[in-house]
Amino acid sequence: MKKPIAFLLAVLMIISLLIAPTVSGAETILYGDADGDGEVTILDATCIQRHLVSVADALIQEENIKAATVSGEDELSITDATLIQRFLAGLIDHFPAEKTVTPTEPKRDTLVVVFSRTGNTKPLAQAAATYLDADLFEIEAAVPYTDADIAYYTNCRADREQRDPTARPAIANEVTDMARYDTVVIAYPIWHGQAPKIIYTFLESYDLSGKTIIQFCTSASSPLGTSASNLHALSPDSTWKDGKRFAAGTSPAAMEAWLREMGY
Numbered sequence: 001m002k003k004p005i006a007f008l009l010a011v012l013m014i015i016s017l018l019i020a021p022t023v024s025g026a027e028t029i030l031y032g033d034a035d036g037d038g039e040v041t042i043l044d045a046t047c048i049q050r051h052l053v054s055v056a057d058a059l060i061q062e063e064n065i066k067a068a069t070v071s072g073e074d075e076l077s078i079t080d081a082t083l084i085q086r087f088l089a090g091l092i093d094h095f096p097a098e099k100t101v102t103p104t105e106p107k108r109d110t111l112v113v114v115f116s117r118t119g120n121t122k123p124l125a126q127a128a129a130t131y132l133d134a135d136l137f138e139i140e141a142a143v144p145y146t147d148a149d150i151a152y153y154t155n156c157r158a159d160r161e162q163r164d165p166t167a168r169p170a171i172a173n174e175v176t177d178m179a180r181y182d183t184v185v186i187a188y189p190i191w192h193g194q195a196p197k198i199i200y201t202f203l204e205s206y207d208l209s210g211k212t213i214i215q216f217c218t219s220a221s222s223p224l225g226t227s228a229s230n231l232h233a234l235s236p237d238s239t240w241k242d243g244k245r246f247a248a249g250t251s252p253a254a255m256e257a258w259l260r261e262m263g264y
């Protein structure tokens with residue numbers, strides 16, 4: 001006997017919940033929905049324009065006027081049609097339209113920096129930049145390295161620079177707006193077991209503190225070795241990721257795989 005009563009009560013509760021909004025007169029306004037079809041589309045903007053020039057079959061119903069007046073003003077105007085168009089273009093994020101969203105240039109937040117004298121490191125840097133959707137900056141020596149300058153073990157310029165702890169070869173170009181990047185990839189060849197001194201010049205030329213730095217190198221056979229820690233010392237307040245050595249001719253896919261492994 002109790003069961004049918006409980007069932008009846010449950011049905012009554014469901015019915016009362018369903019009709020509650022009507023009974024209480026609660027009203028949800030879909031701002032922008034000038035034609036009252038339940039969605040905001042370009043037709044609503046058109047509808048307002050036609051209403052304002054009094055096209056008979058396009059007059060907005062009295063009950064939809066409030067929804068059409070998206071500017072928050074008392075009266076419907078051409079501004080409302082424009083605001084709906086701006087809303088649909090993503091320039092405004094809600095109605096009434098006090099707040100406008102300023103469109104911004106998509107900015108890349110990763111920079112790949114490369115020094116590559118004989119062209120082995122550069123394609124890998126390009127692969128990294130493509131994969132990371134990063135900007136690419138190639139360090140150009142103010143005094144370019146000739147073939148004689150890099151004829152190693154001949155006491156050439158590169159040999160002398162690598163031996164000299166104070167050597168800081170000048171760089172001809174510069175990064176515009178380093179501040180905008182939060183991640184910097186540094187790519188270089190191994191010269192006598194270390195990064196070329198021009199990489200030292202680069203690291204000392206910018207404030208990279210707080211940024212994440214990923215380093216990689218190419219070499220004939222040497223590992224990344226102490227080239228890594230010696231660079232860390234030049235920007236101790238950066239977050240240095242574990243670097244890697246690649247052989248010349250490594251595929252872009254291998255570079256991507258490494259970056260993916262690191263969570264990029």
Ligand SMILES: Cc1cc2nc3c(=O)[nH]c(=O)nc-3n(C[C@H](O)[C@H](O)[C@H](O)COP(=O)(O)O)c2cc1C
Pocket residue numbers: 115116117118119120121122150151152158159188189190191192193194218219220221222223248
């Ligand atoms: C001055 C100089 C020193 C080098 N020293 C080493 C070395 O110590 N170990 C090594 O494996 N390769 C060494 N190499 C070879 C380069 O690391 C290798 O060819 C690298 O891929 C070159 O990169 P790049 O073409 O981007 O300049 C040296 C090359 C030069 C020019």
